[in-house]
Amino acid sequence: MIQNLNKHERESLHEALAKSGQKITPQREIVYTVLLAQRDHPTVDEVYHRALETMPGLSLATVYNCLETFVGCGLVRQVNHERESTRYCPNLAPHAHFRDESTGRVHDIELPKEILDQLTKILPANFETETIEISFQGRTKTSNKN
Amino acid sequence: MIQNLNKHERESLHEALAKSGQKITPQREIVYTVLLAQRDHPTVDEVYHRALETMPGLSLATVYNCLETFVGCGLVRQVNHERESTRYCPNLAPHAHFRDESTGRVHDIELPKEILDQLTKILPANFETETIEISFQGRTKTSNKN
DNA sequence: TTGAGATTTTGAATCATTCTAAACGGCTAA
DNA sequence: TTAGCCGTTTAGAATGATTCAAAATCTCAA
Known part of the structure; x- marks a missing residue:
């Protein structure tokens, strides 16, 4: 069963929404709760089905809306x-992603600040970066189920 | 007008196809020629339209097939x-990509080997990488049209 | 030159995502 | 308390890139 948001999590949500002038709704709280409950990089559809258990009438379009x-708002x-x-x-x-081709699972990889710094240095001077995405693709050896 | 493949380019193509047991066809030669002629990271549709000028009967599905x-075969x-x-x-x-949000254009960014090496080091020991993708997103300053 | 097997073609099918329009909800001002 | 404004949600249709299916065509080794 999905836990409710704790105080701090609820605050982040409310604050972030408020900051960009948007409202708090039950749907948004539930979708956010679902994301925090299981950090396995779910698809929209997975989020939708998990959230349905708590809020049966929820629509897929709303899940798209909430996630967007x-x-x-970051x-x-x-x-x-x-x-x-x-x-x-x-x-x-800041983190990179590793996608395991054999399972389809996505793992977070912590990203040292030095590497990020170095990366921005390889750009020509007039290129201004907003986001950097780094993703690995491969397999995990042995029986590690992580 | 699109130039033909030079000797070396044609060889790479034939060799790569042969190595993975596939045939040389006029469609494949033209699609490859289109890719080499204008290195602006075209979409399938763009490749399709450029190739049509040389081979009017070509089908979109074939362009998908060729590119795949x-x-x-690398x-x-x-x-x-x-x-x-x-x-x-x-x-x-090895190179990264920078996508300019204002123009939609994608630029190749040369990727120093040291950075690649460092990147593979941040992975847990049992993660075996096959490919790494790095993409920047941002804008280019000033009037540089590059 | 021939035949097996790969490739191409057309058009239909798929599927994630976006759009549209109507209903809803919560907040503020009267 | 009510009226109305405006952002949100909803259901279902629409979109658009990509894939699939089946038949026709082509390539190449023998």
């Missing part, structure tokens, strides 16, 4: 891989 | 950006 809103990151469905990730620390 | 084949890289159409790139040297 969260991305817009609460959540989009993770795209090739042409697969977009996945969503509430981890705001 | 080239990616499969002649060409796919470039995905968010949910936009997939783009294709015949630059085989």
Whole structure:
């Protein structure tokens, strides 16, 4: 069963929404709760089905809307891989993604600040970066189920 | 007008196809020629329209097939950006991509080997990488039209 | 030159995502 | 308390890139 947001999580949500002039709604709280509850980079459809258990009438379009809103106010990151469905990730620390080809799972990889700094240095002087995305693709050896 | 493949380019193509047991066809030669002629990371549709000028009967599905084949035998890289159409790139040297949000254009950014090495080091020991993708998103300052 | 197997073609099918229009909800001012 | 404004949600249709299916065509080794 999905836990409710704790005080701090609820605050982040309310603050982020308020900051960009948007309202708090039950749908948004539930979608955000679902994202925090299981940090496995779910697709829209996965979020939708998980959220349905708490709010049976919820519509898919609303899940799209909520997630778009969260991305817009910086609460959540989009993770795209090739042409697969977009996945969503509430981890705001700078990190890369590793996609395991054998399981399809996506893992967060912590990204040292030095590497980010170095990366921005390889750009020509007049290129201004807003976001950097780094994604690895491969396999995990051995029986590690992580 | 689109130039023909030079001797070396034709050889790479034939060799790569042969190596993965596939045939040389006029369609494949033309699609590859189009990719080399203008290295602006075209979409399938762009490749299709450029190729039509040389081979009027060509079908869109064939362009999809050819590009998929080239990616499969390592002649060409796919470039995905968010949910936009997939783009294709015949630059085989390791490089990152910078997408200019104001123009939609994609630029190749040379990628120093040290950075690649460092990147693979941040992975847990049992993660085996096959490919790494790095993409920047931002804007180019000033009136540089590059 | 021939035949097996790969490739191309056309058009239909798929599927994630976006759009549209109507209903809803919450807040503010009277 | 009510009226109305405006952002949000909803259902379903529309979009658009990509894939699939089946038949026709082509390529190349023998």
